[in-house]
Amino acid sequence: MSVRSSDKPRRFMTDAASNGADRGVNASRRTESIMRIVERCRQGDRHAQQELYEEFKDKVLRLVVRMVGQQDAPDLVQQIFLQTFRNIRQYSGRAQFGTWLYRLAINECLQLRRRIHRTTCCTLDHEPIDDSMSWSLQSENQELLGRALEGIDAGLRAIFLLREVEELSYAEIASVLQVSAGTVGSRLNRARSRLREELIELGWEP
Amino acid sequence: MNCSQVRELMSALHDHELRPEAVAEVNDHLRDCAECSRLVSEFGELSNLAAGLRNVSMSAPGWATIEAALDAHSWTQSQFVRHLRSRPARIAIAAGLLVAATVGIGAYYLRSDHNDHEHVAAHFGHFLDEFDRNPDEAEQVLLANYSGQSVSLDEAARQLKYQPVAPNGLPKGFTRDRVYLLKMPCCVCVQSRYKDATGRTVVVFEHVDDQPAWFGDRPTMMVQCHGLATCLVQVDGKLAASWKRQKRVITLIGALDLEEVSRLVEFLNELYPQSAASDQALNRSDGCKCHHCICPSVVHSDLVLRNATDTRPPWQHLQ
């Protein structure tokens, strides 16, 4: 077992556009150019806003789809970017921009879920989080994981997705969720244990 | 280290985020503890499964959508909720068809307390928007949202617990392409996809529940066709029609013109189980004597428009 592997791609955080394989000089250039785009966004530059959107929309969509389901995803993505552009002056530049955007996105997801749970009966619970073209094409276990994810607390789901789907490091997750790195580990333990329980209840055989 | 200490570090170990000294200690424990080893390997399997979540089959809204929203106004949270709830809010223009356009179905479903209707209307609205341009892509909206499952006719009948009419075939010139079951909030719906010789797609939905929300608040027109109250909607260059017979609601998407709607209504009508004597009485099959018929032999000028304030499901308007 190796230690603190640094070969994991951190695609969103430093290198959203490329394949994420090169985290060296290119990555820091990428960060710089994102910072320049952000700077122009702060001044309300419409072209910069578009560049920023094109840069991050797919990552945000993916997170949103996994957090709230496909049905509300397009509207929520729009809402997240409207909030981003409205609040971008509040971004201090201390954390990575990606971290800030993830935090905003997750907050919006959690808020939407709370609203939906308050105002309607059961919509989300019945909606498959999994959005493969047709479930018959997908492996049974992946279908199960989609359902298991629905069954766990949204906060635990968020941390699991940040780690397993977005491939963030513990330090990055800590920064998104504003908790300590140690907390990240124990929350991930909880998330994985809960998922494991849900999966086994659904008939998963590890 | 004991089991509980090891388990506290298990995610960090799995994610390669553990201090080197701790890694050695944890590994020592794992060599002798089958239970903890099993948990570590299950974390690995979870990761493998989760990798499958990285691909998402839908795409983000285009920049034009975002820009329009930026231009429109600065939204408050409550406005956003309203926006979600009022989708779809599109008014298509039934140009070139007949001058009739009334709104009423939208009012019906918005008054429903149950959010399912709104979601169905939103998905179906999306489907209709896409249909004329790219029927295959449009279909994915429904398949993805309602666990679309491709089935044989036997399997469809088995799951529906009745013999559906629409998957049995359309008149000569159409070939059946696929049959899907969609798990809608209220019932299971069977979707039959046909192609004609030119490759045009015609889709027929059949289900047994009153679901008036499908056309959202698009302009619709009520007509009589072969004795059946039929709701017509223009979908870009094509026509959609929905009617109810016995307990079945049939919705047809992609007809070229009124004549084709009439032909397909008549054809599907013939396929109903003939044993239902009571149904025979309700739906006279003695040719087209209906006053407001859209069938080719009858003048089109005397169409019945729905009263815009009438919030009953469309097929009840003429019955």
Ligand SMILES: [Zn+2]
């Ligand atoms: Zn142990």
Ligand SMILES: [Zn+2]
């Ligand atoms: Zn007729």
